[in-house]
Amino acid sequence: MPKKRIATSHIFIYILLGIGAIVMIVPFLWSILTSFKTLSESLEFPPKLFPADWSFKNYTDVWHALPFPYFFWNTFVMIAVRVVVSTALCALAGFAFARIRFKGSNILFLLVLLPMMIPGQVYILPQYLLVSDMGLANTVTALIIPGIASAFGTFLMRQFFMSVPDELEEAATLDGCNTVQIFFKIMLPLAKAPLTSLAIFTSLFAWKDLMWPLIVNMSPEKMPLSSGLALLQGQYTTNYPQLMAGSVIATIPMVILFIIFQKKFVQGVASTGSKN
Numbered sequence: 160m161p162k163k164r165i166a167t168s169h170i171f172i173y174i175l176l177g178i179g180a181i182v183m184i185v186p187f188l189w190s191i192l193t194s195f196k197t198l199s200e201s202l203e204f205p206p207k208l209f210p211a212d213w214s215f216k217n218y219t220d221v222w223h224a225l226p227f228p229y230f231f232w233n234t235f236v237m238i239a240v241r242v243v244v245s246t247a248l249c250a251l252a253g254f255a256f257a258r259i260r261f262k263g264s265n266i267l268f269l270l271v272l273l274p275m276m277i278p279g280q281v282y283i284l285p286q287y288l289l290v291s292d293m294g295l296a297n298t299v300t301a302l303i304i305p306g307i308a309s310a311f312g313t314f315l316m317r318q319f320f321m322s323v324p325d326e327l328e329e330a331a332t333l334d335g336c337n338t339v340q341i342f343f344k345i346m347l348p349l350a351k352a353p354l355t356s357l358a359i360f361t362s363l364f365a366w367k368d369l370m371w372p373l374i375v376n377m378s379p380e381k382m383p384l385s386s387g388l389a390l391l392q393g394q395y396t397t398n399y400p401q402l403m404a405g406s407v408i409a410t411i412p413m414v415i416l417f418i419i420f421q422k423k424f425v426q427g428v429a430s431t432g433s434k435n
Contacts, residue, residue: 187410194218194404201399217404225387225405226379233299234383238365241306242358249309249357250350253316254342258328268317275310279370287374301375302383306365312357319353320346355420366413384409 193201194217196210256268274282286305287296295301323346331341365383372386379390388409391402 190403190406193400194407196400198398198400217400218408221391221401221405221408224401225390227387227408229380230382230384230387233302233381234366234385236299237302237306237383238362240303241365242361244307245309245312245361246354246357248307249312249316250347250354251342252313253318254320254346256313256317257320258341258346259338271313272310275314283371283374286371290375297376297378297381299381302372305371306361306368309357309361312361315353315357315360316350319350323349359417359420362416363413
């Protein structure tokens with residue numbers, strides 16, 4: 160009887176997961192199919208699932224209509240700098256909060272987490288005024304600065320470093336290692352999986368960030384992909400097939416990145432909640 164109950168519960172869970180997967184996949188598949196339709200087909204009611212004539216015209220039109228090389232380059236620079244700086248800062252901060260005992264560490268950690276509890280719209284105006292006063296408005300640098308410090312990344316790395324057994328640190332101390340050596344020689348090599356997860360999260364957050372790039376950059380040559388695609392939206396009408404084609408082009412790199420690092424990503428998230 161117990162085995163039968165477990166099997167039944169597993170089937171129920173699989174059904175729920177399957178429904179959830181369908182709900183999440185359908186919009187993505189719809190955008191792909193719409194990218195091959197004509198404008199008139201995309202506005203038909205009731206809507207048709209498949210296009211009458213499969214054509215890549217929308218892809219070629221949107222590629223020539225927008226400066227995609229600039230978009231990709233700006234996005235690459237933004238993500239590369241954010242990933243390198245953010246992972247380094249979050250690893251250092253997470254290690255300090257998890258392994259170094261100092262007065263007021265818990266209070267300071269709560270202050271670090273405070274931005275996660277406040278909607279980004281609350282501080283986006285002061286953030287823009289600060290960037291503007293620094294003379295960085297309408298530059299790629301303005302896209303990078305808000306993402307180099309991450310409360311979520313600090314929390315993720317702190318949870319991982321807290322899961323590392325104390326015996327490893329004690330053994331390293333007995334061997335004559337100081338705090339800096341323990342971090343670089345012991346902790347950092349163990350943190351490859353969560354660091355990879357953090358890098359993917361940082362890339363994803365930067366890739367889909369829309370509001371900040373729209374506010375801080377007005378020149379198409381300085382825009383990333385997210386805000387660049389907004390140029391396809393007209394004041395009175397929007398060519399949805401071209402917009403979907405541009406969205407598919409913008410999605411492909413992140414899908415490839417996730418497929419390549421999927422195993423490391425899952426390991427990193429799982430390792431932050433278990434004691435080794």
